[in-house]
Amino acid sequence: MTMTDPAMAATPRAANDSLPERLPINAVPVRHWKQWIAAAILIVLLAATLLSLATNDNIHYPTIGEYLFNPSILKGLGVTFQLAIIAMLAGIVIGILVAVARMSTNRVLNAVAEGYIWLFRGVPLLVQLLLFGNFALLAPELGIAIPFTDTVLLGVDTNKVITPFMAAILALSLHEGAYMAEVVRGGILAVDKGQSEAATAVGMTRGLAMRRIVLPQALRVIIPPTGNQFITLLKATALVAVIAGHDLMSTAQNISAQNYRTIELLLVASVWYLAIVSILSFLQRMLERRLSRGVER
Amino acid sequence: MTTTTPTGSILSVDQNPDAMVSIRRVHKSFGDNEVLRGIDLDVQQGEVLCLLGPSGSGKSTLLRCINTLETIDEGRIWVDGDLIGYRERAGRLRALNAKEMAAQRRHIGMVFQRFNLFANMTAVENVMEAPVHVAGSKRAQARAKALELLDRVGLSSHANHYPAQLSGGQQQRVAIARALAMEPRLMLFDEPTSALDPELVGEVLEVMRGLAQSGMTMIVVTHEIAFARDVGDSLVFMAEGRVVETGHPREVIDNPKTDRMRQFLAVRNAV
Ligand SMILES: Nc1ncnc2c1ncn2[C@@H]1O[C@H](COP(=O)(O)OP(=O)(O)O)[C@@H](O)[C@H]1O
Ligand SMILES: [Mg+2]
Numbered sequence: 001m002t003m004t005d006p007a008m009a010a011t012p013r014a015a016n017d018s019l020p021e022r023l024p025i026n027a028v029p030v031r032h033w034k035q036w037i038a039a040a041i042l043i044v045l046l047a048a049t050l051l052s053l054a055t056n057d058n059i060h061y062p063t064i065g066e067y068l069f070n071p072s073i074l075k076g077l078g079v080t081f082q083l084a085i086i087a088m089l090a091g092i093v094i095g096i097l098v099a100v101a102r103m104s105t106n107r108v109l110n111a112v113a114e115g116y117i118w119l120f121r122g123v124p125l126l127v128q129l130l131l132f133g134n135f136a137l138l139a140p141e142l143g144i145a146i147p148f149t150d151t152v153l154l155g156v157d158t159n160k161v162i163t164p165f166m167a168a169i170l171a172l173s174l175h176e177g178a179y180m181a182e183v184v185r186g187g188i189l190a191v192d193k194g195q196s197e198a199a200t201a202v203g204m205t206r207g208l209a210m211r212r213i214v215l216p217q218a219l220r221v222i223i224p225p226t227g228n229q230f231i232t233l234l235k236a237t238a239l240v241a242v243i244a245g246h247d248l249m250s251t252a253q254n255i256s257a258q259n260y261r262t263i264e265l266l267l268v269a270s271v272w273y274l275a276i277v278s279i280l281s282f283l284q285r286m287l288e289r290r291l292s293r294g295v296e297r
Numbered sequence: 298m299t300t301t302t303p304t305g306s307i308l309s310v311d312q313n314p315d316a317m318v319s320i321r322r323v324h325k326s327f328g329d330n331e332v333l334r335g336i337d338l339d340v341q342q343g344e345v346l347c348l349l350g351p352s353g354s355g356k357s358t359l360l361r362c363i364n365t366l367e368t369i370d371e372g373r374i375w376v377d378g379d380l381i382g383y384r385e386r387a388g389r390l391r392a393l394n395a396k397e398m399a400a401q402r403r404h405i406g407m408v409f410q411r412f413n414l415f416a417n418m419t420a421v422e423n424v425m426e427a428p429v430h431v432a433g434s435k436r437a438q439a440r441a442k443a444l445e446l447l448d449r450v451g452l453s454s455h456a457n458h459y460p461a462q463l464s465g466g467q468q469q470r471v472a473i474a475r476a477l478a479m480e481p482r483l484m485l486f487d488e489p490t491s492a493l494d495p496e497l498v499g500e501v502l503e504v505m506r507g508l509a510q511s512g513m514t515m516i517v518v519t520h521e522i523a524f525a526r527d528v529g530d531s532l533v534f535m536a537e538g539r540v541v542e543t544g545h546p547r548e549v550i551d552n553p554k555t556d557r558m559r560q561f562l563a564v565r566n567a568v
Contacts, residue, residue: 198407198413198415198472202406202479203399203400203403203427203432204431208431213417
């Protein structure tokens with residue numbers, strides 16, 4: 001074997017003859033001893049916390065078990081669910097409409113959409129709930145007033161229409177709609193501009209292009225943050241307690257007002273919120289996995 | 298002067314009534330940047346016009362003005378006798394509303410550099426989308442016709458593939474079929490092969506050549522000098538928003554009269 005080109009000597013091909021077929025890597029792995037120390041410290045801390053909670057005389061554990069499946073609590077849980085689902089669906093519809101309005105070339109629509117987002121995202125949800133809950137103070141009667149006269153058509157008592165449940169739905173939906181509008185807008189902006197151009201070029205109007213081409217593609221971007229929004233909304237329903245909305249949190253507070261087991265009932269509510277959020281998080285992960293599979297098809 | 302004179306005739310003065318496309322003194326600016334500086338062009342029925350020019354000379358903008366993806370600032374464009382973007386009434390021009398503009402675009406097919414196939418639909422769905430949802434055709438009928446068109450571009454076996462599963466050349470051929478599905482009177486191509494790997498250029502040019510032979514009126518923005526030479530009936534060379542040279546492709550390419558065109562060809566030949 002004669003080697004004239006010195007570069008050839010370094011190539012694997014040249015060395016191949018003297019090597020075995022396979023080259024196992026029997027290297028010593030890096031030891032993560034820092035991680036082990038951190039884990040040990042955390043386990044000790046966690047154990048101490050659990051121990052102090054379990055042995056705390058101020059928590060009466062049987063009460064938690066007693067109220068976890070209490071009919072009132074379960075009914076409150078149902079109301080919480082209803083509030084979250086209705087407000088979320090309304091929020092999605094509002095969000096799509098407002099996002100499209102915000103991106104339209106119509107300046108009036110634009111300004112209205114922007115104003116809506118500014119208002120309902122800016123005022124704290126707690127304040128909105130109280131405002132809708134006390135709507136009767138602002139307008140004792142609802143109806144269609146004829147301007148400059150005292151005539152009111154279809155006048156009804158405000159408190160009959162805007163029940164605490166209705167007030168909660170209104171406040172939660174309008175609040176959610178403002179956030180969803182931004183989520184939807186982000187999704188729409190993520191769709192390549194060439195898609196709507198191609199749609200326009202084959203004769204579609206803006207609306208049709210939005211419905212058939214842009215929104216279906218935006219969905220993939222919109223769904224994951226919508227899952228987050230739903231979880232946030234579900235927990236936000238607890239605020240409804242301030243207007244006595246008969247939801248999980250309100251019910252828990254009502255019960256503890258009578259039996260003075262404040263911490264126990266707060267823990268009952270926490271267990272339920274955690275349970276639902278865990279289930280939702282799981283569903284969200286499944287959905288995201290399905291969606292990401294769609295990309296590679 | 299011409300804009301305020303309230304007579305009907307002034308609006309269509311020197312329109313070539315026989316031409317498929319008639320462009321007169323078209324100006325277009327983006328802010329302070331005047332991109333089209335007085336374009337005059339005629340394209341006859343069945344003619345294949347190749348539009349050449351350096352990057353930024355306004356070729357894409359001109360195509361986009363023809364199918365109202367952009368509005369023009371001055372001038373007139375007629376396609377098949379219809380004034381684009383406006384209607385003449387009582388001696389004045391009135392802008393068409395969004396719906397009327399969309400209706401005008403139906404009959405002008407456009408093929409983009411980056412294909413822009415609807416990513417959420419299969420090849421056959423891409424082709425039948427506009428016939429069903431814009432023209433109101435029956436689904437079954439639109440599907441049959443879409444499959445026929447896919448066959449024509451050599452992709453009948455890929456009908457159920459999503460764009461992401463197709464090569465660039467295949468995507469562009471589907472895009473051509475999609476444009477043809479609306480039975481356009483005019484096809485606009487904006488650098489249809491510029492985004493393709495070199496080995497995929499041929500299959501797209503082949504489809505375009507077939508289309509040209511079938512008598513379609515085409516305006517093709519391209520850097521493929523050989524295609525312009527072989528398939529083009531006429532060649533227009535644009536630079537800085539003006540038509541610099543125009544004529545039969547062979548003559549213009551072999552004997553450029555302007556320095557600008559000579560330079561352009563020299564650079565092309567060098568690479
Ligand atoms: N939507 C737009 N807004 C602003 N400037 C634009 C827009 N489209 C094109 N231009 C400008 O117009 C000029 C011509 O662009 P274009 O028509 O794309 O040229 P070509 O297709 O010949 O390369 C360029 O300077 C480009 O930056
Ligand atoms: Mg261009």
